[in-house]
Amino acid sequence: MLIRKPADLRYSDVTPKSIYQNRRRFLSSSLGVAGAGIVGAWALSPNAFATTKIAGTVKGPFNTDEKLTPKEDITTYNNYYEFGTGKDEPARNAHTLRTSPWQVQVAGLVGKAKTFDLDAIMKIAPLEERIYRHRCVERWSIVVPWIGFPLAALLKQVEPNSKAKYVAFQTLHDPKQMPLGGQAGIQLPYVEGLRIDEAMHPLALLAVGLYGETLPNQNGAPIRLVVPWKYGFKSIKSIVKITLTESMPPTTWNITNAREYGFYSNVNPEVDHPRWSQATERRLGELFMKKTVKFNGYGEQVASLYTGMDLRKNY
Ligand SMILES: Nc1nc2c(c(=O)[nH]1)N[C@H]1C(S)=C(S)[C@@H](COP(=O)(O)O)O[C@H]1N2
Ligand SMILES: [Mo]
Numbered sequence: 001m002l003i004r005k006p007a008d009l010r011y012s013d014v015t016p017k018s019i020y021q022n023r024r025r026f027l028s029s030s031l032g033v034a035g036a037g038i039v040g041a042w043a044l045s046p047n048a049f050a051t052t053k054i055a056g057t058v059k060g061p062f063n064t065d066e067k068l069t070p071k072e073d074i075t076t077y078n079n080y081y082e083f084g085t086g087k088d089e090p091a092r093n094a095h096t097l098r099t100s101p102w103q104v105q106v107a108g109l110v111g112k113a114k115t116f117d118l119d120a121i122m123k124i125a126p127l128e129e130r131i132y133r134h135r136c137v138e139r140w141s142i143v144v145p146w147i148g149f150p151l152a153a154l155l156k157q158v159e160p161n162s163k164a165k166y167v168a169f170q171t172l173h174d175p176k177q178m179p180l181g182g183q184a185g186i187q188l189p190y191v192e193g194l195r196i197d198e199a200m201h202p203l204a205l206l207a208v209g210l211y212g213e214t215l216p217n218q219n220g221a222p223i224r225l226v227v228p229w230k231y232g233f234k235s236i237k238s239i240v241k242i243t244l245t246e247s248m249p250p251t252t253w254n255i256t257n258a259r260e261y262g263f264y265s266n267v268n269p270e271v272d273h274p275r276w277s278q279a280t281e282r283r284l285g286e287l288f289m290k291k292t293v294k295f296n297g298y299g300e301q302v303a304s305l306y307t308g309m310d311l312r313k314n315y
Helices: 017-030 032-039 089-096 118-120 151-158 196-200 252-256 299-306
Strands: 101-107 114-117 128-135 140-150 166-169 193-197 204-208 222-225 239-245 279-284
Touching: 032 118, 089 239, 101 151, 101 196, 101 222, 101 279, 118 204, 118 299, 128 151, 140 299, 151 204, 193 196, 193 222, 196 299
Parallel strands: 101 239, 140 279
Antiparallel strands: 101 114, 128 140, 140 204, 166 193, 166 239, 204 222
8 A cells, every 4th residue: 555755854953833834824824726736635634733732641551662653644544435545535535523612422331321521521530641652554653642531430430230241432423514425435434443442441531732732633633532542433433322222233344344344453464454464554754664563563462351252363
């Protein structure tokens, strides 16, 4: 597959943010498509930097000391099919997503169903910075300094009952805000799920920011899941609904192609995708492929969740 390397010289690196934003606005309005073609894809990203600082985060556990992927790469090379299937499209198109006001409804097999607005979400637990690897099923990977809190902290507030075996997640779906969604080739809203013990695992994160600021829309603002030991498609963006269920919930890529994408989808170099090997991956910005590690390197933390399961199978 094609990996695009963003241009080396960046206006944002050498220019104060406010000037950069005004200049970008000027460029995109006065030069239009032709101008944007000259200056690079960033000029077409009206929302890529419309974020605000998050102060007072604490250092979280499980941080990798691997080199961070540059912010510009993390925010311009995306999968967010509701805003287009090209890697550069979400950064150009996701400005139409309205992230405020925002509510996350948490319901199902719980003692205390609850709807959280964003202010309430930000207060569920202390916000932590967590530097995680992210490995897409398409074989690219990144290292991201997320800001967020354990999914378990939110789940505990709603008190799942003893029948709750799975957690289902749903992305916002509004064709007005996501006009390209109809061409994505997947059924919307985007849905995902975890087994409840996976959801309660301390590695499972609800992210509200990256690189010290709120999430850019293209990365799943205002709140998205991060499950670093699974292929990236499990990390569902812009969540509006979380439901505790008794049976395994449907998941978007499994609905789309059950032969190629299972429910568990743990990163596993020994189980090839039907159309490509999963033994190696390309870290964005690096030239050479590197070996993929089982559970994306988080086996010490999560392997015990799967004892007795045949991991050679594409669950
Ligand atoms: N709603 C929604 N969530 C989504 C996707 C999507 O298309 N729609 N793509 C998934 C895939 S395949 C990956 S690899 C990650 C990409 O996250 P990033 O763009 O922040 O790197 O988001 C996941 N979450
Ligand atoms: Mo992905």
